[in-house]
Amino acid sequence: MSAAVAVPVPGRLGDRRTRTLAYVGLAVLVVLGVLVAGTLAGDAAQTTDLADRNLGPSAEHWFGTDRLGRDMLARTLAGLRLSLVVGVAAAAVSAVVALLLASAAAVFGGVVDRAVGWLVDLFLALPHLVLLVLLAFALGGGTGAVVAAVALTHWPTLTRVLRGRAREVMSSDYVAVSRQLGRGRWWIARHHLAGHLTGHFVVGTVLLFPHAILHEAALSFLGLGVDPGQPSIGILLAESMRYLTAGAWWLAVLPGLCLLVVVKLVDAIGENTRALLDPRSHHL
Amino acid sequence: MGLHGRTARAVAIGAVVVSAVTACGGGTAGTTGGGGAPSELRLAIGGEPEDGYDPTLGWGRYGSPLFQSTLLARDQDLDVVPDLATDWSVSDDGLVWTVDIRTDAVFTDGEPVTATDVAYTFTTASRSGGLTDVTALREAVAVDEDTVELRLERPQSTFVNRLVSLGIVPEHAHGPDYARDPIGSGPFRLVQWDPGQQLIVERNDDYYGEQPAFERIVFQFTGEDASLAAASAGQVDMVAVPSQLAGTEVPGMRLVAVPSVDNRGIVFPYLPDDGRTTDDGTPIGNDVTSDLAVRQAINVAVDRQALVDGVLEGHGSPATGPVDGLPWGEPAAAVEDADPDRAEQLLEQAGWVDGDGDGVREKAGVRAAFTLLYPADDSLRQGLALAVADMLGPVGIEVDAAGESWDVIDQRLHADAVLFGWGSHDPTEMYNLYSSTRAGVEYWNPGFYADEAVDAHLEAAMAATDEETANREWRAAQYDGAGTGFGPSGDAAWAWLVNLDHTYLVDECLDVGTPQIEPHGHGWPVTAGIAGWQWTC
Numbered sequence: 161m162s163a164a165v166a167v168p169v170p171g172r173l174g175d176r177r178t179r180t181l182a183y184v185g186l187a188v189l190v191v192l193g194v195l196v197a198g199t200l201a202g203d204a205a206q207t208t209d210l211a212d213r214n215l216g217p218s219a220e221h222w223f224g225t226d227r228l229g230r231d232m233l234a235r236t237l238a239g240l241r242l243s244l245v246v247g248v249a250a251a252a253v254s255a256v257v258a259l260l261l262a263s264a265a266a267v268f269g270g271v272v273d274r275a276v277g278w279l280v281d282l283f284l285a286l287p288h289l290v291l292l293v294l295l296a297f298a299l300g301g302g303t304g305a306v307v308a309a310v311a312l313t314h315w316p317t318l319t320r321v322l323r324g325r326a327r328e329v330m331s332s333d334y335v336a337v338s339r340q341l342g343r344g345r346w347w348i349a350r351h352h353l354a355g356h357l358t359g360h361f362v363v364g365t366v367l368l369f370p371h372a373i374l375h376e377a378a379l380s381f382l383g384l385g386v387d388p389g390q391p392s393i394g395i396l397l398a399e400s401m402r403y404l405t406a407g408a409w410w411l412a413v414l415p416g417l418c419l420l421v422v423v424k425l426v427d428a429i430g431e432n433t434r435a436l437l438d439p440r441s442h443h444l
Numbered sequence: 445m446g447l448h449g450r451t452a453r454a455v456a457i458g459a460v461v462v463s464a465v466t467a468c469g470g471g472t473a474g475t476t477g478g479g480g481a482p483s484e485l486r487l488a489i490g491g492e493p494e495d496g497y498d499p500t501l502g503w504g505r506y507g508s509p510l511f512q513s514t515l516l517a518r519d520q521d522l523d524v525v526p527d528l529a530t531d532w533s534v535s536d537d538g539l540v541w542t543v544d545i546r547t548d549a550v551f552t553d554g555e556p557v558t559a560t561d562v563a564y565t566f567t568t569a570s571r572s573g574g575l576t577d578v579t580a581l582r583e584a585v586a587v588d589e590d591t592v593e594l595r596l597e598r599p600q601s602t603f604v605n606r607l608v609s610l611g612i613v614p615e616h617a618h619g620p621d622y623a624r625d626p627i628g629s630g631p632f633r634l635v636q637w638d639p640g641q642q643l644i645v646e647r648n649d650d651y652y653g654e655q656p657a658f659e660r661i662v663f664q665f666t667g668e669d670a671s672l673a674a675a676s677a678g679q680v681d682m683v684a685v686p687s688q689l690a691g692t693e694v695p696g697m698r699l700v701a702v703p704s705v706d707n708r709g710i711v712f713p714y715l716p717d718d719g720r721t722t723d724d725g726t727p728i729g730n731d732v733t734s735d736l737a738v739r740q741a742i743n744v745a746v747d748r749q750a751l752v753d754g755v756l757e758g759h760g761s762p763a764t765g766p767v768d769g770l771p772w773g774e775p776a777a778a779v780e781d782a783d784p785d786r787a788e789q790l791l792e793q794a795g796w797v798d799g800d801g802d803g804v805r806e807k808a809g810v811r812a813a814f815t816l817l818y819p820a821d822d823s824l825r826q827g828l829a830l831a832v833a834d835m836l837g838p839v840g841i842e843v844d845a846a847g848e849s850w851d852v853i854d855q856r857l858h859a860d861a862v863l864f865g866w867g868s869h870d871p872t873e874m875y876n877l878y879s880s881t882r883a884g885v886e887y888w889n890p891g892f893y894a895d896e897a898v899d900a901h902l903e904a905a906m907a908a909t910d911e912e913t914a915n916r917e918w919r920a921a922q923y924d925g926a927g928t929g930f931g932p933s934g935d936a937a938w939a940w941l942v943n944l945d946h947t948y949l950v951d952e953c954l955d956v957g958t959p960q961i962e963p964h965g966h967g968w969p970v971t972a973g974i975a976g977w978q979w980t981c
């Protein structure tokens with residue numbers, strides 16, 4: 161509907177839309193490429209070659225090799241894949257929690273709504289990195305613990321957004337009319353609420369990815385994350401610390417840069433999706 | 445275990461602050477330069493004892509308890525020499541050890557060291573169940589002022605190691621606070637201990653033995669990063685460094701690599717998997733590693749020198765047994781390694797062939813594949829495990845190297861291969877690793893290895909009353925010259941891989957002599973010769 165209103169400047173908007181779409185498509189392709197390459201590199205990432213240890217970047221080993229002669233490009237790709245998988249899992253769980261809480265607050269209102277609001281405030285009041293470390297520690301480390309810790313600390317912001325949007329919808333005239341026509345809560349939730357929340361939900365979920373990925377790396381770096389035998393980016397960075405003084409810069413710099421690029425790409429996918437789904441809020 | 449890295453980092457930060465403060469205070473010695481030999485040494489060699497400095501609770505179990513003196517000691521060649529004792533003898537039945545002690549030794553509170561103190565120490569240690577294993581002791585009796593009789597439950601030739609490692613405590617001043625404030629007759633006395641930070645000791649001028657050249661020694665308990673930083677800043681005179689960092693150049697310091705029996709090796713489940721479990725339900729047995737040919741092939745195929753060069757950065761030596769270089773080690777138990785062709789031959793002969801062309805051999809429907817567990821936070825063992833797995837792939841054995849927590853390893857150590865680290869100056873450890881009586885007890889003999897002939901040699905070694913007989917039996921248990929033994933040329937119950945060198949960066953002016961071959965564990969063992977250390981600038 162809003163697109164129809166904005167039609168007066170057709171060329172520009174069309175171009176922008178195409179460009180954004182192309183950009184999102186490209187970013188998605190790159191991220192998928194990393195996933196596939198990381199999966200294929202799984203074995204190479206662990207293969208030692210004691211004759212080729214601690215080599216700097218070269219044509220043969222683009223990212224150099226580590227102390228056991230393992231190829232750092234393979235390890236970086238496998239690490240990015242692991243980060244993405246953990247990130248997707250954590251963001252998805254987090255988003256589902258947010259959706260459930262926000263829907264419950266909107267549908268039931270009253271005490272439930274206040275309780276959800278209180279929970280959100282409580283979690284937002286706690287420094288979330290501290291909470292993350294505590295949770296990961298309490299859950300005993302490991303991939304599952306990272307997913308759980310990241311998921312449990314990242315739902316409040318999205319919940320707040322979804323709850324606000326849901327309240328707006330629930331207090332609108334057409335919902336009031338629906339109610340007066342005798343529609344039940346669930347009917348209203350399905351027919352009026354769901355449609356309005358979808359856009360926010362999708363964008364919010366995508367925007368959770370980069371957070372989740374970075375926090376996985378942080379936890380793994382601190383030794384609370386994924387199993388140290390697996391090549392996650394956090395593990396690679398933690399391992400590299402010892403060798404930086406010996407001049408092995410490639411162990412940290414290249415995986416670190418790759419993590420940055422992937423996080424930035426996923427972030428761009430989220431932002432551009434928002435621009436596509438909700439152009440008005442994007443311009444606010 | 446997972447905590448280790450974080451704690452280390454936290455300690456490192458604390459240590460930097462501490463060393464900055466001490467630097468401002470101008471309290472450092474050793475490298476202050478100028479006025480000849482310093483009176484104080486600063487060492488960052490790690491190994492702070494959590495439980496304090498009470499020998500009856502385990503302090504000094506690697507020897508040289510610093511504050512206390514021991515009845516006997518080991519010299520640089522690891523031969524047993526008198527210390528507090530002047531003479532000792534063992535009865536013909538091996539049950540009574542009679543020890544004469546010197547009469548000129550005094551505790552740092554001025555009281556003389558008597559046979560009663562010795563008897564008290566042994567009795568207390570045997571009752572405390574501490575880490576110094578004195579369980580074979582029935583009773584310790586002071587026969588007169590300077591003679592003590594140690595009466596055993598059963599003959600135990602390795603009991604001599606208790607005389608070497610158990611520091612004598614004063615009966616009149618031994619209580620609950622002793623561990624924090626020890627009184628002894630050793631070369632040093634404790635001045636101050638700040639747990640987690642430092643231990644300050646001063647020379648005991650009443651010590652009967654050789655007087656150390658340094659009046660005061662400060663042991664700094666800092667993480668490896670902080671220790672190395674302190675060394676670079678000239679704040680410490682000696683720092684223990686992991687082998688991966690041993691190549692670090694620090695101006696004014698040189699690398700001292702001390703050979704050790706601190707070893708790493710793979711234990712194989714020795715029994716086939718026929719559904720047996722331990723009493724608490726831990727499964728026992730593995731159908732692949734229970735095959736002699738597989739264990740021998742692994743021992744032959746692994747290139748140990750490559751592991752030393754590649755994983756230990758050259759700071760170590762190939763290990764063929766658990767006691768390499770010690771008087772009770774049997775060199776003939778070793779096999780020629782780095783020979784994949786011979787390994788393949790052994791496997792072929794035993795019927796392991798790659799029938800389906802997937803690169804992994806099979807025999808009677810069993811694939812030659814097993815899991816090799818290592819503690820996940822140990823980067824050295826991770827390196828060894830991965831490298832070994834890659835060395836065995838080409839001969840048709842598939843090894844899945846898996847880093848796990850000790851909790852998980854505890855549940856699987858009888859059914860999967862595990863990369864362990866051992867190494868002791870006491871052959872009791874070898875007994876515990878291979879005797880069928882120790883199968884599945886704590887971390888001893890996790891593979892449930894059992895061989896009658898080997899057991900007989902181990903028991904004979906334990907029961908021997910003289911060292912020569914004991915050592916002969918210890919060696920025969922490894923390889924008896926006729927194909928029997930637990931070593932690689934016999935049952936190949938383990939595949940020992942490497943002995944670590946313990947690496948230290950030492951001030952160029954500090955002469956630490958020729959240190960002993962060190963046991964498992966960095967740190968305290970190096971202080972065994974501290975009395976002989978000299979400043980040479």
